[in-house]
Amino acid sequence: MxxxxxxxxxxxxxxxxxxxxxxxxxxxxxxxxxxxxxxxxxxxxxxxxxxxxxxxxxxxxxxxxxxxxxxxxxxxxxxxxxxxxxxxxxxxxxxxxxxxxxxxxxxxAQLQQEITRYQYYLQLKKDVLEGRIPCSIEQAIRLAGLAVQADFGDFDRYDSQEFLQKFVLFPIGWIQDERVLEEATQKVALLYQNYRGLPAPEAELLYMQEVEKMEGYGQESTPAKDSQGADILLGACLDGIFVKHKNGRPPLVFKWNEINNMTHNKSFFALELANKEESVQFQTEDMETSKYVCRMCLARHKFYKINNSMCLSGCFRPAAVVLTRPFMSPxxxxxxxxxxxxxxxxxxxxxxxxxxxxxxxxxxxxxxxxxxxxxxxxxxxxxxxxxxxxxxxxxRTDYVPSQAGTSSLHFFRHCCPL
The missing domain is CATH 3.10.20.90 (Phosphatidylinositol 3-kinase Catalytic Subunit; Chain A, domain 1)
Structure with missing residues (x-):
């Protein structure tokens, strides 16, 4: 070779x-x-x-x-x-x-392979813990209980509140009150015991199904200004391009099927809408930012239009979870x-x-x-x-990278160095 x-x-x-x-x-x-x-x-x-x-x-x-x-x-x-x-x-x-x-x-549910769902789980947990997906205390406790079960499984020594206090269960800097943090951690410990016997893939799936319903799921935004010069957050989500005003006005969403094209010129990013002759224009920080935002939104526009059509046609079917020993190489x-x-x-x-x-x-x-x-x-x-x-x-949801292995295995499950 x-x-x-x-x-x-x-x-x-x-x-x-x-x-x-x-x-x-x-x-x-x-x-x-x-x-x-x-x-x-x-x-x-x-x-x-x-x-x-x-x-x-x-x-x-x-x-x-x-x-x-x-x-x-x-x-x-x-x-x-x-x-x-x-x-x-x-x-x-x-x-x-x-x-x-x-x-x-x-x-x-449309993700076909367990390793894909596991990587998704890691990303969503990261999004929650880093505060990009806001949640209530009740939601955070439910998610933390599922995460502990998914990451540690049924280990008796992990049932205590003292053990859980060593780990990041909630968004960093989110709970400042020590008493509230202690009470929330105790609730996580009790909830964790109720999940005993739940397999890790199922705990991960329940975690993701909870997160996918929450505001902020799948969003990215960048500071910009609208046509009146007001400060906004401009970004993309599952539904389309959104505009969030900092003065508390309701968010404005341009649905993907309403957008014909997106362009950039110098520091300006523009949406060409299907039902309007004029485009909607926003100003970003500089030319590089507008170029990046346009490139990102065009790609997301393409993905979600194709993804939506495939979902409607029933091309995505949930796959069974398969666990097996991975290929080894020295x-x-x-x-x-x-x-x-x-x-x-x-x-x-x-x-x-x-x-x-x-x-x-x-x-x-x-x-x-x-x-x-x-x-x-x-x-x-x-x-x-x-x-x-x-x-x-x-x-091609089953896209195989060049020179890749033939199996898609979930072998990074319970990996806590002891």
Whole structure:
């Protein structure tokens, strides 16, 4: 088998790479784990995404993408059609790239594979804990109880309130009153005991079905000004493009089927509506922002129109959950750093060495959630669209990345290092 990018393999089975021709990309996954891939400097964002999808044995990659922090510390989705290195060099604040959900579905029941639903669960839990999806105390308690059951299962020593106090159960900084926090944690402990016997996939599904009904689900917004110069939040959601005024006025939503086209000119972003001759125009921070917002909204517009038509035609059918032992490979480096565990892959084609711990089915691979690793909390990720998704990729919900494995397995379940 020829080596990728013309690299030479020494007897040590490690690639000799030149910094001028290769890029070592560090990616944070939704569970907090770090992985590294050595790619060509000309490798596109799509190639990097496919490498991540292969590592996770994820087939339905249409819903996911990669993002980074730009030099203004804003979160931006990678343009998958362009070289990754050029984007990071020109716009990136740091070389780290983040994996996440880019397209949110109207119902998680349409997700076909368990590994897809698991990654969705991690994203939604992250969205809740980081405050992007607001919730009441009652909702937060229900979600926390389900999350504990999903992440820890039926472990007697986890029933106590003292144990739960060590972990992030509620949105960070959300409950300031210690007494209220203690009472809420006690309710979570009681609720958690009621979920005993509930399998992790079912707990995750119940969690997601609760979140998908909440305001803020699948939304991303950016500050802008309307045609009168008033400050607004302009963004995309499942239904269309929304405008939120800061003076308390009801949000305005332009439905996807009402929008003919979207354009940008300098710092202005415009919607061309089907029932109006004039376009609706908004002003963003600068030209780069308007270009990005337009690219994001066009991609989301395309995705949700196709996704909606497929849902109406009954193309999506819930799939049964399948649990099995993942494929093992000895060709990776397992690294323990001060920031946690991560894998260093010398190519985008190999697999991660997962080690089973005892007979519990848990894996010692650093795949920890925010509940299982309170010291290492992930940075927030945005919710937006994939700026370079194609129509053919949207339709293919069983899309298989090039060189990917043949199975889609959920093997990052109970991963708390003890």
């Amino acid at each position: 020829p080596l990728p990018f013309g690299l030479k393999l020494k007897r040590t089975r490690r690639y000799t790479v030149s910094s001028k021709s290769c890029l070592v990309t560090r990616i944070q996954l939704l569970n907090g784990e770090f992985v590294e891939f050595t790619l060509s400097v000309e490798s596109t964002g799509q190639e990097c995404l496919e490498a991540v999808a292969q590592r996770l044995e994820l087939r339905e990659i249409t819903y996911f993408s990669l993002w980074y922090f730009n030099k203004q510390n804003q979160q931006r989705w990678i343009d998958l059609e362009k070289p990754l290195k050029k984007q990071l060099d020109k716009y990136g604040l740091e070389p780290t790239v983040y994996f996440g959900v880019v397209f949110y579905v109207s119902t998680v 060709d990776n480096l397992y690294v323990n750093s001060q920031n946690g565990y991560y894998y260093h892959s010398q190519t985008s084609l190999d697999r991660s060495p997962l080690e089973y711990v005892g007979g519990s089915g848990r894996l010692r691979n650093g795949s920890t959630s925010s509940l299982t690793n309170p010291q290492h909390y992930m940075q927030p990720s945005p919710m937006s669209s994939n700026p370079s998704i194609t129509g053919s990729d949207v339709v």
